[in-house]
Amino acid sequence: MKYTEPENKYVTSISPEHRKKFGQIFTPVQIAKFMVKWITDKFDQGQLLDPALGLGIFFRQLPDPQSYQLEGYEIDPKLARMAENLFSSLLLNLTCLKKDFLLTETNKQYDGIICNPPYIHFQDYKENLSLIDKFNQQYNLKLKGFSNIYALFLIKSLQLLKPNGRAAFIIPSEFLNADYGVSIKKFLLKNCSIRHLIIFDPSIQVFEGFLTTSAILLFDNEKKKHLNIFNVKNMADLKQIEKYLYCPHKSSNLDAKTYSLDQLKPEVKWKYYYRDLKINLQLEKCSNLVQFSKFARVKRGIATGANEFFTLSKADAILHRIDPNYLTPCLTRASQIKNNIFDERDLQNLISANKKVFLLTVNSKKIDENLKAYIKWGEKKGFHTRYLTRKRNPWFSMELSTPADLLVKTFSRKQVVFIQNNTRALNLTCFHSIYLNSLGQQYRNIIFLYLITDLAKEIFEGQKREYGSGLGKFEPNDIKQTKVLDFTTISLKDQAILNQLYQQYVKFHKSLKSNAEKILKEAESIFYQYWRK
């Protein structure tokens, strides 16, 4: 959506670095009007606040701005001066406080608060950790370091609302489904003033030239303990929501759900409350979906029949003097993998930590004296009489296997877990092995990115066999038959973008999980476009 004239002029006159420093992403007029209406519907006069003013788009959309006292915080002195000049040219009174909203001590109360908080990585905000501590103490919260700066704007603003006041916020919707968002959701549920949550489909680009997820949150301090959740699939839906809010008798065709606040759990990803869980039914309507088997073969991992004998740590191998030629690196437990990408360094770490990550692979005729002794020890323990070993000839030989391109955890308590295997390690049955065929190899990194997006996980979720208490199991066939995007329909340009996103994901996935999550969201919004074609 396009900017209005003053914002447009500013954006073209200032460096992207300056805007990035202050998180200056301006609200499109259609959204600003929608948010302002929530306030003016209740108040035709009174004290209004914009804690992150910019050029004051919200106040400029008021139908009768002279009737209100307008106050805004703006930390960027240059932009603050421009806002003052703009308002005086429009003959409007504005109190522009040129300071940091988060650091300002104030108890002033407002009838209405409207805000699009700055888009600043919390790590880049100089006051970050001390401020989190302060907020946690002051508002009795348990925010973590990953919390985003917008959460602080929201929490502080809600404290400044009069007992019957209203607030409208537009913020990224990620917190609804991310771990760091749990404490924010807890706060919202305890505060009880949230009335409507409007979630934009990730395929909608709400802000011009800026990729983010978005949600509008509407609050009323006359607490009602009910929350309406709306999905916005295109901008016309906003008009429908407006009708629902202000002329309910005229509204129709709304994708909305109503919950009492005690039905909503902060620990749960809220997409389960607002997305249609019958996603697999919707899939039938999409034409460019194909079975995953178009790109890959899926096999169960290696079943040894006697892990105590066949799996060894480095120390075990030294103790029994097993020649390294008889050992192949192998993942023997699901817990050995902590991230979505398993690389050579991870493997070396497991070896150094003496984890059992070697598999005895004796497939040749030559058996040296040390190995003979080890086999004898195994026979003494009775491993050769086990169900699988007694069917093999010789009993200590191992089925042939090659390292998989991707792994999927066989059992998972939460969502399906896919891992890219960038090592020569084999895997036991705790993972299924995914081997990309020659077509799949052409989209190797794109397929991996796709599989770890929430969108894909949700589709695979439908294939999970439930085992009670949240434990689910996947069978190789279930995975092969699951519908995935036909990756061959992705344009070369988008393939290039996705490959770049993959490189960024590799860089951040271990150290900066919040960045990695953002990258995945970006990738997801590209996949969404193809999914909906």
Ligand SMILES: C[S@@+](CC[C@H](N)C(=O)[O-])C[C@H]1O[C@@H](n2cnc3c(N)ncnc32)[C@H](O)[C@@H]1O
């Ligand atoms: C996302 S922009 C929104 C601007 C405007 N309200 C709009 O919606 O178009 C956020 C604004 O907050 C300002 N800002 C950043 N950090 C701030 C802080 N700590 N206190 C007050 N303003 C801040 C930025 O300079 C920027 O103008």
